[in-house]
Amino acid sequence: MVGVAEHEVPPAWSVKRWLTTTNHKDIGILYIVTSLFFLVVAGLLALIFRIQLFAPNLNFLSANSFNQMVSIHGLMMILWFLSPFAFGLANYVVPLQIGARDLAFPRLNALSYWLYAFSGVALVVSFFQQSTIDFGWTLYAPINTAQFSPYVGVNTGGLALLLLVTSVTISTVNFLVTIIYLRAPGMKLRNMPMFSWSILITVAMMLFAFPPLLAAILMLVADRALNTIFFVAPEGGAILWDHLFWFFGHPEVYIVLFPAIGAICDVIPTFTRRPLYGRTWIIGAMIAAAVISFTVWGHHMFNTGINPDVRKAFTVTTIAVSLPFDVMVFAFIYTFAKGRIKLNTPFLITLEAIFLFIIGGVTGVFLASVALDYALRGTYWVVAHFHYVMAGGAAIGLISGLFYWFPKMTGRMFNEKLGRAFFIVSFAGFNLLYFSMFIVWEMPRRVVTYLPETGWGFWNTMATVGGFIFGLSFLILFWDLLRSALYGTPAGPNPWNGTTLEWAIPSPPPFQNYEGQPVVTEEGFKFVSMNGAPHVEHESHMSPWPFLIGLATLAFVIGFTTNFYFFLAASVFGLVTLLGLVRERFVVHDPKLGERWPFLNIEKVKLGFWTFLASEVVLFGTVISCYVYLRFNSSAWPAPGTIFNIEHGAVNTFILLSSSFTAVLALLASKVGNKPALIGGLAGTLALGAAFLVNKFMEWRELFDHGVTFSSSLPGTTFFFTTGLHGAHVTAGLIVLVFLIYRAFKGWYLKHNHETIEYFGLYWHFVDIVWVFLFPLFYMI
């Protein structure tokens, strides 16, 4: 295979390699190692607060430290360990399974990683700024507002979350496009390996679940930094936050769980040596669970006083969501039956994950019952239940996958005895830790201590002992994997007789994965030689910019919360690095052939753009829903036309619609190769966009003069936030336009290179359409 040989990139022991790589296997390993680091940090936090809970009335930790540790433990485990760990495996394995050389957008993949890594650093930094988030990972309102939690560290934590969501959004787009666009010839969706299927469903869920979280955190940051009153006003406040957070929060559980189920679905047929029973049913069940998961968030709000009939409806949907998982578990059992089962470590750990998940699932049905939830809410029943699901089903399931693919990643076998030791010790420790919590389920969660008379002491002691045993099992795990990566016996390409594509190539796979183009046929896999094909041009595999952008965002966050001049410098640094990324020549060749159903004729970048715009639609949809919710929830709202001057709105509507017209002209000029018309069209769009912002500035100033400010009332808060978010999108478009005009002057984007103008047009029209919704909502109705 022509292309880049391994010797053209820095060797594996060089720091430069790891800071600049865009290779999916390198980034997969970076993700796995970093997420395991956060597992250790969050796990140590848990062990420390388990010491505090060892016996009643202990004073090992202050309440302030305890609350911070509990909160960061939850946030870090879910968002900085579980999901990134899953996506580390996905980064490594999905391209190998579907026959791709890399992800669709390798540099953006590196960018996702660095944003994630630096957001984690920001979260750790927040610990050292007075106090970090100390009101639980659910960040309930109104204790999350500046009035009750005025600490700098909380702002840093919020911004760290924003960075993480940015990283997740980029990953979502990347994986969706990769799985849709880069499958090898013959790799139809119906025979795509289960792990890749699970990732496809996971990222589809992420596309709809994360924008509401983004909206919620943006509103929270606005409340804290600009004094808006989304979560301060009782009309919004606690209930608004609950809706937003749990609309994200419940799908998030399946977002961390599905990759584990996918890994399990690949482990089971390999070690039972039978095809997975009811494969199509499992895929259908996952899709069903994914869809239903967006209709169950109200079960987290049974105690909030929402309508009793709505509570019953949420009971039904929540209980119903257990059925798809029922299908999966029974499909696994029917696969075991009549198999020839090898009890190797990956399979044993898969069994462990299934057992723990069953207990987590059954105890979850209790919480789905609104009547039982009146008692179970806020207790250790909840804690035990979701740890059985997330630490048991998800984390242990993913560790099964880690053992399974470890020989592929390192080319060496792990130590089977140590692997089994991990299985036994983790299973014992886990159950002692979390089953004890079921026994003392009446105990309130997140309390720093408890009274001796409650009788909760013994089982808390057991839980703490179990916690340390569970922690010990991870020492065994790390010791095994670390030692085996260096000294393990060579694994060969296919130690498990796996049947999926990743096992048909050497371990570890060559830098570009395949010698020749993989093709899936009825009989198996073929690798079609590329000899005779036109010479494959050099491809790029390194870029310094993702790392530098990540560094800039960390500086930005720290500057934002500490020093204004540092903040300014970081912003400039950030723009320079972004410009560096855009100006860099980065060559990626898409395969000529492949399976692309259902988007056969859409170009890769355009597909990425549409996916990104879909997440934007959900973001603005959420923000607009919040406005509608607040308006209906307020007893009084000013009549239309009484605060917002319809003339400003009408003028801006006219300006923005005209700018869409000039953007279309620019695209037409670009297609026919008319440079002056292209520049004219772009400049016209720029001028109109700027006019829009100027008019908006004047409108805002008038409003401020009349006493309508961010904090004056909910109409002010929602207006400034929503139109401000839209204005920020316009501003971003203008910055891009300046760059496009500069390049157009230098002769870019003519005739066959018109795509960039087209993508910009998509974005710009989207921003216009948003305004078409905002204008009547704020000015006319």
Added chain:
Amino acid sequence: MGAESDVRWRLVVSTTFEVFNDLFNLFWILGTAVTILVIGYILYNVIKYRDRGVMEDGAQVESPPKKQDKGLKLLLSTSLSAILLLVLIFGTFGAVDYLDNPPPGGIDLKVIGYQWGWKFVYPNGYIATGELRVPRDQVIRLWVTSEDVFHNFGILSYHIKTDAIPGQANLIWFTAREKGEYLIQCFELCGAGHAFMIAKLVVMDTEEFNAWYSSVGGRRG
């Protein structure tokens, strides 16, 4: 459990507890049975179909699984589960209709959570802090709210709870069956004092309560 303590922790003491307990037992019995059956069935299959031979190395990669089972057995197992779940749903609906609809009569009290404690406002205007005295065998309706952040008001032994949210009042109710003292605690992380946001529920005989209530007459309600 401290036998010498006056505070009772786990006795069957209120109507709401009885309803909870029946429903909980239904879930618990079905849940345990299903868990044991399913895990047992997994273990049975894994042990029965276990292959003790060593894994042969380096075999050729087979084609991806082509023929799949139809999966009809799944329809059967899932239908059985669905029937069990329907039982649980109807059990829940029966219980929640009872819990959500307090009977008439009795006493209405306002409960106000704050960082970090509980205030109880009686119909006559008397405000008690940290101690809720009520007569037994009467319907007690609590309208729970908060004056600062999100709390959750829970009476442990009665297994009832509701969120205490600023700007709204959530209703819960109970009828105490036995005299005694019971623990009230906050169940939503609300800051440094969360663990110590505790109050005491005191259930008294009617005459005893009436005597106490007129002694704290306060403002006329």
